[in-house]
Amino acid sequence: MKISVIGAGKYGSTLVDKVARMNFADRVVMLDIVEGLPQGLALDMNQSRPIEGFETEIVGTNTYDATAGSDVVVVTAGKPRKPGMSRMDLINDNAQIVGTVAREIAASSPEAVVIVVSNPLDEMTALFQRVSGLPTQRVVGQAGMLDTARFQDKTAAAVGTKPTAVEAMTLGSHGDTMVPVPSRVRVDGKLLADVLDQGTIDDIVEQTRGGGAEVVALLKEGSAYFAPASAAARMVQAIAGDEGAMMPACAWVTGEFGISDVYLGVPVRLDRRGVGEIVEIDLTDDELADLRRAAEAVRDKQSDIDGLV
Structure with a gap:
């Protein structure tokens, strides 16, 4: 290998x-x-x-x-x-x-x-x-694994528990149209809405979206690399091991979630083929609408690269 x-x-x-x-x-x-x-x-x-x-x-x-x-x-x-x-x-x-x-x-x-x-x-x-x-x-x-880890870390801090006790998922773009998915969060098996009030959840979502900028501002020069490297290493491991493990990744979408022909952060199963499958998890109506808005925003930006190389 x-x-x-x-x-x-x-x-x-x-x-x-x-x-x-x-x-x-x-x-x-x-x-x-x-x-x-x-x-x-x-x-x-x-x-x-x-x-x-x-x-x-x-x-x-x-x-x-x-x-x-x-x-x-x-x-x-x-x-x-x-x-x-x-x-x-x-x-x-x-x-x-x-x-x-x-x-x-x-x-x-x-x-x-x-x-x-x-x-x-x-x-x-x-x-x-x-x-x-x-x-x-x-x-x-690689974006969703990193953004999800930040979502987990911020949630754990707000609840006062270990990051490993938090299950979460972050989709959409790696930027302003990032879509943290509160409905998928579990803290020690409990729904996030049963653990935190809506205002705190909204704050965590915004902190997750700004997680990279927060690190950049503190470092003054350069950007995050420890957590991003851990995220990429886990993806490499899943592919090399032909695991079929489900994790968020930026993948080419062909109709899933009602979205087509764009690279977007979605849940995938990674194996030796790369993206073995895009998994259409259940989302709330608002989360699905946010994901579709992210797709259109990303689509517009991706069309801008055509003349760059």
């Missing part, structure tokens, strides 16, 4: 470390354009193996040759946000970067399942698929 991660910044290198420690891959390849950076990081990580007790080999490289034949590729390449920037502010620069990566991956690993994490997420996932020509089933975006 070969996993490749494109980009050796904080997100990419943290992801490589997490995936390697899971010990399900034979090799994890880390590629970056900066000479020496991925090689040095790989050497350092490999030397942690006797201490940590994992066997996955980590390879650092500046060329796509070492990534050839990858089973799963994660694209982290791109510029991060700075305070005051929206994810959409990155679209022109990151479109060029992701477009280049898409062509290289299509040539070197044409059978791979690809997870895109570059921002703006929904647009870059659509762009990668269009430029690479890979089947939509095998190109997904």
Whole structure:
């Protein structure tokens, strides 16, 4: 099993470390354009193996040759946000970067399942698929797992319980039209509405939507990478293990929830095919309306990328 991660910044290198420690891959390849950076990081990580007790080999490289034949590729390449920037502010620069990566991956690993994490997420996932020509089933975006984790964390803090006691789901876009789904939240098995008042729930939903900006504002430079890397690592694990595990991801929708022909955050089952299935979970009327509004907003933005690469 070969996993490749494109980009050796904080997100990419943290992801490589997490995936390697899971010990399900034979090799994890880390590629970056900066000479020496991925090689040095790989050497350092490999030397942690006797201490940590994992066997996955980590390879650092500046060329796509070492990534050839990858089973799963994660694209982290791109510029991060700075305070005051929206994810959409990155679209022109990151479109060029992701477009280049898409062509290289299509040539070197044409059978791979690809997870895109570059921002703006929904647009870059659509762009990668269009430029690479890979089947939509095998190109997904990582956003929902991260946004759901933030939803769980904020909910747990409000209730005063452990984050692991909270079940949740976040759909829609990775941005202003994000759709946290309160009706799917369970806290120690109880409905969220039975645990918190509506005003507090509404506040948690807004905090979840602004979770990334909150981290960016505190860091002053760069953006979140620990939780995002954990989210992507879990998706890689599900695909590599052919699990069919259900989780939210940015996927190509073809009629589910009354939505068609757009990349959008929806519940999917991930396996070796990529998106094995989109799962139409029950939503309230308001949540479904929000998801459909998110689809139209994302559709308009994704149409803007056509002329960028």
